[in-house]
Amino acid sequence: MNIAKVVVDVPASQTDRVYDYLIPAKLMDVLQPGMRVIVPFGNRRIMGFVLQISNRTEVDKLKEIQETMDLLPALTPELLDLGVWMGEQTLSFHITALQAMLPQAMKATYKKILVRTGDIPDELQSVFSKDNTALFEQFEQSGVSFAMLQQAIKAGQVELRYQVNSKETKKTVRMLDTKQTTEELQAELSNVNPRAMKQRALLEHFIEEPGPVAQKQLLSIYQTTASTLKPLLDAGILQAYDKEIMRDPYEDRKIEPTKPLELSDSQARALQPILKSILTEKHDVFLLHGVTGSGKTEVYLQAIQQVLDKGQEAIVLVPEIALTPQTVNRFKGRFGSDVAVLHSALSAGEKYDEWRKIQRKQVKVAVGARSAIFAPFENLGIIIIDEEHETSYKQEDHPKYHARDIAIFRGKYHHAPIVLGSATPSLESYARAEKGVYQMLELPERVNDASMPDYQIIDMRDELHAGNRSIFSRELLDQMKERICKKEQTVLFLNRRGYSTFVMCRDCGHTVECPHCDITLTYHRSSEQLKCHYCGYEEPVPHFCPSCESDTIRYFGTGTQKVEETLTQLLPEARVIRMDVDTTRRKGSHEKLLGAFGRGEADILLGTQMIAKGLDFERVTLVGVLAADSMLHLPDFRAAEKTFQLLTQVSGRAGRHALPGEVIIQTYSPEHYSVELAASGDYRPFFQTEMQTRRVFQYPPYYYLALLTISHQNQVKAMQTTQTIVQLLQKHLSDQVRILGPTPSPLARIKDRYRFQCMIKYKNEPNLRDVIRRILHYYEDARKKEDLQIHVDLQPYSL
Ligand code: ADP
Ligand code: ZN
Numbered sequence: 177m178n179i180a181k182v183v184v185d186v187p188a189s190q191t192d193r194v195y196d197y198l199i200p201a202k203l204m205d206v207l208q209p210g211m212r213v214i215v216p217f218g219n220r221r222i223m224g225f226v227l228q229i230s231n232r233t234e235v236d237k238l239k240e241i242q243e244t245m246d247l248l249p250a251l252t253p254e255l256l257d258l259g260v261w262m263g264e265q266t267l268s269f270h271i272t273a274l275q276a277m278l279p280q281a282m283k284a285t286y287k288k289i290l291v292r293t294g295d296i297p298d299e300l301q302s303v304f305s306k307d308n309t310a311l312f313e314q315f316e317q318s319g320v321s322f323a324m325l326q327q328a329i330k331a332g333q334v335e336l337r338y339q340v341n342s343k344e345t346k347k348t349v350r351m352l353d354t355k356q357t358t359e360e361l362q363a364e365l366s367n368v369n370p371r372a373m374k375q376r377a378l379l380e381h382f383i384e385e386p387g388p389v390a391q392k393q394l395l396s397i398y399q400t401t402a403s404t405l406k407p408l409l410d411a412g413i414l415q416a417y418d419k420e421i422m423r424d425p426y427e428d429r430k431i432e433p434t435k436p437l438e439l440s441d442s443q444a445r446a447l448q449p450i451l452k453s454i455l456t457e458k459h460d461v462f463l464l465h466g467v468t469g470s471g472k473t474e475v476y477l478q479a480i481q482q483v484l485d486k487g488q489e490a491i492v493l494v495p496e497i498a499l500t501p502q503t504v505n506r507f508k509g510r511f512g513s514d515v516a517v518l519h520s521a522l523s524a525g526e527k528y529d530e531w532r533k534i535q536r537k538q539v540k541v542a543v544g545a546r547s548a549i550f551a552p553f554e555n556l557g558i559i560i561i562d563e564e565h566e567t568s569y570k571q572e573d574h575p576k577y578h579a580r581d582i583a584i585f586r587g588k589y590h591h592a593p594i595v596l597g598s599a600t601p602s603l604e605s606y607a608r609a610e611k612g613v614y615q616m617l618e619l620p621e622r623v624n625d626a627s628m629p630d631y632q633i634i635d636m637r638d639e640l641h642a643g644n645r646s647i648f649s650r651e652l653l654d655q656m657k658e659r660i661c662k663k664e665q666t667v668l669f670l671n672r673r674g675y676s677t678f679v680m681c682r683d684c685g686h687t688v689e690c691p692h693c694d695i696t697l698t699y700h701r702s703s704e705q706l707k708c709h710y711c712g713y714e715e716p717v718p719h720f721c722p723s724c725e726s727d728t729i730r731y732f733g734t735g736t737q738k739v740e741e742t743l744t745q746l747l748p749e750a751r752v753i754r755m756d757v758d759t760t761r762r763k764g765s766h767e768k769l770l771g772a773f774g775r776g777e778a779d780i781l782l783g784t785q786m787i788a789k790g791l792d793f794e795r796v797t798l799v800g801v802l803a804a805d806s807m808l809h810l811p812d813f814r815a816a817e818k819t820f821q822l823l824t825q826v827s828g829r830a831g832r833h834a835l836p837g838e839v840i841i842q843t844y845s846p847e848h849y850s851v852e853l854a855a856s857g858d859y860r861p862f863f864q865t866e867m868q869t870r871r872v873f874q875y876p877p878y879y880y881l882a883l884l885t886i887s888h889q890n891q892v893k894a895m896q897t898t899q900t901i902v903q904l905l906q907k908h909l910s911d912q913v914r915i916l917g918p919t920p921s922p923l924a925r926i927k928d929r930y931r932f933q934c935m936i937k938y939k940n941e942p943n944l945r946d947v948i949r950r951i952l953h954y955y956e957d958a959r960k961k962e963d964l965q966i967h968v969d970l971q972p973y974s975l
């Protein structure tokens with residue numbers, strides 16, 4: 177068993193196979209599948225994953241593995257299998273799939289270094305001033321010519337190598353301890369100068385309280401410095417060492433422990449089958465369809481309790497924006513230090529530590545956003561996906577996986593049930609539950625007899641006719657005033673998706689667009705700049721219209737800042753907290769703002785998508801939605817579904833407790849079924865209406881989709897390639913498949929590249945991946961040499 181099969185870090189299809197390497201003697205008993213290693217590849221040293229250890233190879237002359245990066249496997253055997261499967265499913269390279277399962281800090285980067293291997297010319301001396309190795313950057317800064325370096329390399333005086341770097345920084349604290357007995361220490365004490373009070377105090381500490389202590393703590397207790405310590409360390413009386421500690425992002429937070437609640441009848445009915453699957457280790461998939469405030473989380477918590485009692489582990493996914501302090505507290509409150517939390521607001525180091533707590537079995541529950549689905553547990557008893565309809569569960573970059581599919585893979589592997597929870601399930605999941613593929617569990621009413629809120633839809637066109645040009649309808653203003661009088665609170669939600677602030681000339685209608693992309697630039701008030709959200713281009717706001725030189729150029733659209741301003745003009749007595757990317761950039765600010773609102777320090781919480789979920793405040797009795805329909809005009813087959821989901825979620829923030837809630841929805845499309853049916857609060861009629869639309873237009877869940885996007889700097893080249901690809905697909909796929917295209921992408925140009933697309937709609941096409949893979953292979957050269965890009969997204973979440 178001296179051969180390792182390694183997936184190397186060279187993402188290209190000809191390398192998307194496994195390479196054989198010899199295991200050197202020093203690693204013979206150490207190396208295991210799932211470990212990351214450094215291997216020679218061409219003239220480089222790169223990183224790879226050991227997939228398998230074997231005693232066979234078909235290659236004659238093998239190179240040796242140079243080094244291992246891990247002493248514990250980074251990936252379990254299950255995750256290795258999952259990575260390979262995910263690579264196939266999403267048509268991603270295996271290396272990309274494997275790396276996606278690890279925290280950012282563990283992704284290797286490479287540094288170019290120069291190594292002196294002989295006598296070097298004087299000019300190069302300055303580069304290698306101290307050492308025999310130098311960073312490549314040092315050479316670049318030295319002013320020595322490349323030709324000189326090349327010569328030195330040819331002459332064998334210098335070598336260029338790649339060094340694998342990783343950011344796996346561990347946090348340590350300096351500890352102090354002694355190996356001496358109390359009697360020995362007492363003897364030492366009598367040798368210490370009686371006037372060296374502090375030094376005596378330190379020694380006395382170890383006599384009275386034997387055992388290790390953190391240096392910082394000890395010095396602070398005795399109010400002294402490291403210089404007092406030094407003679408004791410030098411004399412070998414005390415020893416210092418570094419102890420690794422895990423960063424705890426929630427260290428400073430006080431979390432009240434909670435006990436299981438007594439379940440309502442419908443909660444108990446929903447929990448029963450889940451418990452049964454846990455106990456019998458059956459891979460069932462449950463769809464827990466419960467209205468907002470129906471107590472889904474309590475059902476999750478009690479299911480997890482059962483899993484922990486059985487000695488197993490649990491993964492809970494919640495959408496990134498729902499990972500609010502409130503949500504985290506609910507899990508930490510019940511399971512305390514058994515919980516690891518993974519989300520993007522943590523630093524890379526904190527995330528790495530949370531991940532290692534899982535790897536080392538120091539925790540049993542992982543709560544996190546999408547990538548927490550890869551938590552390296554080895555004895556999973558349940559996987560829960562809350563708000564399963566959320567877009568963010570689909571990854572946009574390679575590997576373009578959906579967390580739900582990964583959950584089902586892992587559930588099968590561990591014989592563990594999956595719970596998908598939502599008040600507004602995705603059409604896919606609800607359709608599967610109706611067919612009996614998933615098991616439907618329902619929580620039709622709110623707990624504690626809280627009733628669903630009352631809805632009012634305001635047609636903003638009527639407001640305009642009545643002479644009201646403000647962003648607030650008269651009704652919403654009146655209601656907010658009333659709330660302020662009654663000391664109740666309002667949540668104002670501004671739907672910004674598909675909606676932005678842009679600059680337009682009132683005289684000629686000219687809008688300022690990005691010179692590199694087909695999109696208008698977005699106005700940023702704080703920096704007075706126009707920015708492109710696709711390529712990062714920015715320019716100052718023009719004073720005159722670039723087209724007609726008129727000075728009536730103004731910004732349009734409604735940002736949260738603008739709403740806040742209007743609000744303070746119309747309701748000067750209102751205390752407003754604004755939550756958006758600008759006010760929550762600093763770490764902890766999210767928590768602070770919500771805390772202040774919870775303590776009643778403001779009357780109105782104004783925000784974007786980030787306040788749509790998970791908030792639960794007793795005194796919130798009014799929810800106002802501005803621009804409810806802004807998503808409906810996007811070219812996206814899920815536009816209606818997303819609108820319905822969002823309106824239902826936001827409304828769910830109102831009247832969750834004793835006080836009844838009211839929801840006011842402002843829209844220009846009051847007759848659209850997604851707006852109307854969200855107001856009725858009933859999911860089924862929406863499901864039925866939307867399913868008809870999907871059937872007619874041949875969209876999921878009736879059809880699967882595959883989207884190919886082809887881009888090139890030359891428009892004709894991009895179009896023609898797409899045309900050829902369409903023909904290849906037509907030739908190699910069955911007649912049942914519908915192929916649409918070539919058409920320009922909704923964003924027809926990004927970063928000066930023209931984009932065309934072709935969409936495949938199919939029901940059952942076993943050959944699909946194979947055909948696409950062959951097409952990608954066919955274009956391999958063009959992709960490398962002519963900078964042609966082909967992106968494949970199987971089951972794109974939206975279009
Ligand atoms: P959902 O996730 O379905 O929107 P939550 O789990 O947030 O609903 O529950 C809403 C509120 O009801 C929370 O404050 C929760 O603590 C409370 N709650 C849930 N179940 C019970 C119960 N059985 N008895 C009393 N209160 C409950
Ligand atoms: Zn741009």
Ligand code: ZN
Nearest residue numbers: 681684721724
């Ligand atoms: Zn103009």
